[in-house]
Structure formats: structure tokens, C-alpha cells
Amino acid sequence: MWLGNRKGATRRVVAVGLAGVLLLGACSSSGGSSSGSTDKALLIARSMDINSLDPSRAYCDTCQIYMTAVYETLIGLAKDNTTLVPRLATKWEGNAAQTEFTFTLNPKAKFSDGTPVTSADVKFSWERLQGLQASSSYLVSTIKSIDTPDAQTVKVTLSQANSAFLAQVNASYLGIMNSKVAIAQGATIDPKTDKAEPWFLANSAGSGPFTLEKYQSGAELRLKRNDSYWGTKANFPEVVMKQTADAVTQRQQLEAGSVDIAMQISNDAAKGMNGNGVVVSQVPSFNFVYLALSPGAKGGEKLTPKVRQAIRLALDYKGLIDATVGGAGQVQPSPIPNGFAGTAGLAAPAQDVAKAKSLLAEEGVTDLTLDATFPSLNVYGVDFTTAMQKVQTDLKAVGITLQLNPVEISVWADKIGKDGIPVTMLYFAPDHTDSSQYVQYFGLLKGSQWQTWARTDVSQTQTDLLTKAFAEQDATKRADVYKQLAESMVADDVIIPVVNPNLFLAARSDIKGLYYSACCNLIISDLSRG
Amino acid sequence: MTDVISPPRRLRRGRPEWLRGPALIGVVVIAVWVLVALTVPLWSPYDPLAGVAPRLQGPNWHHLMGTDQLGRDVFTRMLWGSRTSLPVAFVVIVSSVIIGTVVGAVAGYRGGWIDAVLMRFVDITMAFPPILLAMAITASLGPGVRNALIAMVLVWWPIYARLLRAQVIAVKQREYVESAEAIGVKRFTILRRYILPMAYTPVLVNATMDFGQVVLLTASLSFIGLGARPPSPEWGAMITEGATQFYSWWIATAPGLAILLVVLAFNYVGDALRDSFDVKGVV
Numbered sequence: 001m002w003l004g005n006r007k008g009a010t011r012r013v014v015a016v017g018l019a020g021v022l023l024l025g026a027c028s029s030s031g032g033s034s035s036g037s038t039d040k041a042l043l044i045a046r047s048m049d050i051n052s053l054d055p056s057r058a059y060c061d062t063c064q065i066y067m068t069a070v071y072e073t074l075i076g077l078a079k080d081n082t083t084l085v086p087r088l089a090t091k092w093e094g095n096a097a098q099t100e101f102t103f104t105l106n107p108k109a110k111f112s113d114g115t116p117v118t119s120a121d122v123k124f125s126w127e128r129l130q131g132l133q134a135s136s137s138y139l140v141s142t143i144k145s146i147d148t149p150d151a152q153t154v155k156v157t158l159s160q161a162n163s164a165f166l167a168q169v170n171a172s173y174l175g176i177m178n179s180k181v182a183i184a185q186g187a188t189i190d191p192k193t194d195k196a197e198p199w200f201l202a203n204s205a206g207s208g209p210f211t212l213e214k215y216q217s218g219a220e221l222r223l224k225r226n227d228s229y230w231g232t233k234a235n236f237p238e239v240v241m242k243q244t245a246d247a248v249t250q251r252q253q254l255e256a257g258s259v260d261i262a263m264q265i266s267n268d269a270a271k272g273m274n275g276n277g278v279v280v281s282q283v284p285s286f287n288f289v290y291l292a293l294s295p296g297a298k299g300g301e302k303l304t305p306k307v308r309q310a311i312r313l314a315l316d317y318k319g320l321i322d323a324t325v326g327g328a329g330q331v332q333p334s335p336i337p338n339g340f341a342g343t344a345g346l347a348a349p350a351q352d353v354a355k356a357k358s359l360l361a362e363e364g365v366t367d368l369t370l371d372a373t374f375p376s377l378n379v380y381g382v383d384f385t386t387a388m389q390k391v392q393t394d395l396k397a398v399g400i401t402l403q404l405n406p407v408e409i410s411v412w413a414d415k416i417g418k419d420g421i422p423v424t425m426l427y428f429a430p431d432h433t434d435s436s437q438y439v440q441y442f443g444l445l446k447g448s449q450w451q452t453w454a455r456t457d458v459s460q461t462q463t464d465l466l467t468k469a470f471a472e473q474d475a476t477k478r479a480d481v482y483k484q485l486a487e488s489m490v491a492d493d494v495i496i497p498v499v500n501p502n503l504f505l506a507a508r509s510d511i512k513g514l515y516y517s518a519c520c521n522l523i524i525s526d527l528s529r530g
Numbered sequence: 531m532t533d534v535i536s537p538p539r540r541l542r543r544g545r546p547e548w549l550r551g552p553a554l555i556g557v558v559v560i561a562v563w564v565l566v567a568l569t570v571p572l573w574s575p576y577d578p579l580a581g582v583a584p585r586l587q588g589p590n591w592h593h594l595m596g597t598d599q600l601g602r603d604v605f606t607r608m609l610w611g612s613r614t615s616l617p618v619a620f621v622v623i624v625s626s627v628i629i630g631t632v633v634g635a636v637a638g639y640r641g642g643w644i645d646a647v648l649m650r651f652v653d654i655t656m657a658f659p660p661i662l663l664a665m666a667i668t669a670s671l672g673p674g675v676r677n678a679l680i681a682m683v684l685v686w687w688p689i690y691a692r693l694l695r696a697q698v699i700a701v702k703q704r705e706y707v708e709s710a711e712a713i714g715v716k717r718f719t720i721l722r723r724y725i726l727p728m729a730y731t732p733v734l735v736n737a738t739m740d741f742g743q744v745v746l747l748t749a750s751l752s753f754i755g756l757g758a759r760p761p762s763p764e765w766g767a768m769i770t771e772g773a774t775q776f777y778s779w780w781i782a783t784a785p786g787l788a789i790l791l792v793v794l795a796f797n798y799v800g801d802a803l804r805d806s807f808d809v810k811g812v813v
Contacts, residue, residue, distance in 0.1 A: 406759075
């Protein structure tokens, strides 16, 4: 889902899927081998949140799937969701200070038009991502320069130590495009002169196992197998992602056999689904839905630290999980989701109505009414309207009235960019495997997404801690720093995670190799039928 | 279409002639819902906004129409929904009739360029499907019951303006009206005392039939998120919640039944009134 340009008035938020490895049924031992190839297209039911198909502008759940299928990254991620594996690059190394990284490209790698993938393509792709200042540009914010001593070597110099850089390179948004083709279609690294986005909505210029065949906004995304793919070819000749808004319709289509995979089945819709040729599984995920408090927003002036803390203490977290996903989820202590570095040992949030009332009394707040405009969405099985009604009920018990105002996502994005919103709800799923992304997005760093939206003061403590984390190469010590960051973000009470829902994957029983990838959501080329 | 207005039938003592069969059922249903809307705060089974039981329970003795995703009693919310739908429909119809009557009377009686201007405006408004126009107006004003109400009035009054104008044109050609004009009775007096009493019946009959349609339109606007705000127990909004919990069929069924009953009741009554007042060719 998109929510805006990082530096624009309107910004786009994300949610990208990341969860632990899930196998539906028996995964094929060969993973993405072509042994089980079939001539039948793979049909996927999904509520698509595509903001763009331009590799330097795309930023959404569906974009991750598309980018992974069409544009390859230098580094891939193994199914264990932790091990980095070669993709376009055969090897890579960083200096001791973590300020310089060198990548060696696979000489066999070529784009779908047969052109070899070179260091110039990497340089152009990353410089364009940096230059266009799109939502995913933060991933390359530490790049100072990119040198290309030869066609197969890429040397990246960073502006600061960044031990998370390799994880960031693994993010699907750092996929490589054919620079010659892109430039011929008007692509530049300057947002004022770049004109390639319309072309990318109908064409692709990647080296991945699929190419873009057709995209109809609100209807379908159609991919075609790249038959000249330089690696192991995909099993399916065609993949059609059908726009299917809700979990109920997705279930009906899956049960009727009109799709092979339903990607957004909710806990309630999943009940009684197993059997009759359909397999459903659930696993814990790293996705989460959060409440955001913006003291700097118009109408949010009374959201002082104590009032924000009172709101955090007033929430019935278990009740929220029950109300939204029927108990199929976990509480999440901090904006860094459970399982990421720095989250071990964090105290789970707990409801304390008496203390919440006491804090409000100390602050002299009585009968506080707050605007709660939120996007009318249903994400990861969580209906935002339901969740916000539960939040409203909890806050009413401590004397805070929320005026719920569900709106279209575009209206919401416009409002939060213009005036800010005192209380709202949103969702997030990671772009890569390092905890730094959460600090860069939710932390009160200068210019971070939520520092901008919440209109708060910059936290120098968090800024310094992130610099320290980037410089720290020892994983254990880095986790300690991230834990301090997590605790600091909890103490801000700007981002309050309310539910970390389990993930449901539903597919026809003959679909093999289905799992959620930490970097890429769904890897279509790993799927087969058999 | 006839341009002859039959005088109202003399009503016998006791039950009116039209109040039989389906119309009687309709009146009873309407009366029950009005009573519910007026008194439900006094005897409501549960708090319509509070979770009172485990979520998504099917219908049972404690919760006749089950519970929703927040554990709220669906039957209670359905009853409270009448406190939104019925007053909104009443205000929309009354406001529309008043505006439409004034515009239609002036246009029909004065004629000429005033008539042409007013009727072209009416034509333009009526050129759009009501639901689309109401959606567009509500979307521009912002979601909420008040704005939905304003939108519906803006959509509905032209119907009555056109209807009344046709009646006024027919009545004003009668001899007694011409006589009144000849002896110098003021125009406003003629319109008020000699024309409107003979022209209003089709409007009232139509308004009765439209009542159900407005209930439906209110629910439709709420269903698409332009009407009542959560957690208000409005019927259309409740159906939206039910749609996301499709396999918990009772959540949408209860408000759906309420809408069905109210719309059907008003249609029965409207049909009976139309037949009774013999305005079939007009309405």
C-alpha cells in the first residue's frame, strides 16, 4: 500500500508482508525447479495495493511480489529468512568499518531482452531510487557514491557506517532495472525530469523470471514467464493476480477453484476452510497494526506525554486481538515486531485503567475529545473500523472520546500530510530483515515518516542510538542497542502496536512451494503445481 | 395521465376504507417501529455500543439475533437503528415536500420564465440517478448522517416540485380559480386557498411511498461509508459490518430484515392511499 513520497506533503505508508516460513502442504523438494512445470496459468486472489510499477517508486505489499518476480536484487534471502544468498551478485564484501561494500555481478545475468546486467545498471537503479525520493528511498539513504570499476564490479561508499546495508540490499525495492531501456523511456535520477513511470505501468525492464504482460488498475496484474531467463525458469507460463477485495470473496473463489491462492484470508473467513481441495495454514507474522498519536497534529495539542501514556495504558490488548482477529495474534511490545533483533525481553503491554485515569487527572484532562480519522481498510484480517471501535470503547472508560471517522486511504493520506491526525491507525510489515527499518520509519529521527506525520521534536537519543547500531558489527551488541531503541520508542507513546496478527495462507492443495518470504512476501517463481 | 382530480372520498366513521389488508399490516408495522424508536432507551435489552457477550455468537435465547464482532447484541443494535433511520426519513420527506411544494406551486401558478427556469433546474437534478447524486453530494460535504440527510433532501425535492406543478397547472384552469382572479383576490390567497387544497393529494401519497425509499437510501449511503459513523447502530452500517463477517450471517440479516419490514410497510400504505385517492395516473 502506498502512502506518499518521503519528502512530499503526502506520504505513503507501507505494509509489506513478512512472516516466518510457512509451508502449505508438502513443499516441493526442488523449490523453484521446473520439474513440475505446467501450461496452466497461476491465479492469485488478492486485494492489490499497487501505487506504482516503476521500480523506483513502487512501495506496497503487492509491489514486493511484483518486484521480486520481475526485478532481481543483488542478494537474495534463503527460505530460512535469515541467510543471504547470491542472486545477481555472486559475492560481496564490506570493509571493517562497514562504510564500503563491493559486489561482484554474475556474468551470466541478463535482462529479459538479452542485454547483460552490468554495474552501470546497478548504479543507475540505486541512484534513481535515491534521487526520486520515493517512499522506499530511505533504504539507500546512506549511500554516498557508487563506483563501477568494471562491468561486473560495484563499489558502494556509504556516508556512515551501516551494518544493515546488506539486509537493505536484499529488499525487493533495490531490484535492478535495464538502465538503457529505462533511460530511453525517459527515466532519470531527478524527479523533476523523470518521465518513465507511465511506461513502467505497461512494460518492464528487469532480469527476473517474469515480465510484465499487462496491468489494469483495480482489475488484474498479469505476468508472463521470462523464457530467456538466465537462471532456473519459472514453472508457470503466466501468473494472473486478480483484484479481490475481501477475504470472503477470496475464500469463495478459492473453494470454487477459480483461483489457486487466496492471499488475505482472515481468521474468521478461514474457519472450516480446510478440505475439499483447499489447504489453509497460519503462522505468526511480523506484520502489525498500530495506533498512532500525533501531538503536533491539528487538534492533538492535548496529547502530552502523560496523556499518550494514559492512552497506552487504557487499551485492552487481549480484547483487541480477540475483537480483530479472533485471538489469532500476539501482543507486540514495541514498534519493532516480535522476533526482530532487540525485542527479546521487552515487557508486554498491559491494561491499567486506574493508572491511566490517574495520569489524566495529574494532567488535568477531563472529557478529552479527539479526532480519530483512519483509513477504512481491512489488512491482515484486521478490520480497522472494528479495531477502532474497540479502541474507542477502551478510551471511553478513562474519559477520552474518540470521534471515529473512517475515510478512503487517499483522503487519509491527504489529511495526515496537510494537518496531521491526532489519533489514527495504520499497518506495517518489514522491507528487509534488519530492525533499523523500524527506527528509520517509526523513530523520531529527523525527517522520519512518523516524526514528520506526528510533528514531534526530534529525538537525539534515538538518532545517536541508530548511528551506534549501524556502526556495531557484533550481532548481540547491536541487538542490545536496538532494544534500547525499542524501549525509547515505547516511551514516546507515538506508535502503539495493537495487534500482531497471525498470517493465513490458503491455496488449492496441488500448489506447492508456497511460503512467506521475509524480504519479498511471496516468491512466485518458487511455486509449482503438482 | 389524467388531469382530473377526484375529490377526496368522504371517510366513514371508524376505520378508513383504505385501511384494510396489506395497508393495515403496514400501518401496524410502522406503528411498532415508531414506538420502538421512541421508547427503546427505556427498555433496551442491552447497551447497543457495549460488548456484552463473546463475539460472533449465533442467535440464542440470550441474544435473539446473536452478537457481532465486538460482542454487541445485534438485536439491540437493530432496535436502536430505528432511531436513526426513521427520523432521517421523516425529516427528508417533510423537508422535500415543503421545498418541492413551494417551487412547484410557484412554477405552476406563475408560469412563464419563472416556470421555465425552475423546471429546467428540476430537470437537471432529476437527470441524475438519485443514489449517484446523493453519493456525490455526501462525498463532497463529508460523511455523516447530517450531510447524508442534506444530500437526500437535495435529491428528493424536485420530484415533488414537478408533481405539484402539474397539479397546479391543471387546477388553476378551473372556473372558480378564474372567477377568484376576476374579482381581484390576491394571487397568494388563490394559490393557498383555492389551488393547493385541490393539488396536494398526489404529493402526500407519493411522500408516503417514498418514505421507504428514503430509509433504503439512508441505509445505502451508510453501507458505502457515507452515512452514519461508527459505532452508531444504523442499519446500513450494520449491514456493512455483516458483509465483512459473511459467515456470521445474523449480523447483516437483522438490519436487513428491519429495512425490509419498514420499506414494505410504507409501500403497502402508499399503495392503499394511492388507490383510495384515485391518483394512480398521477403518481
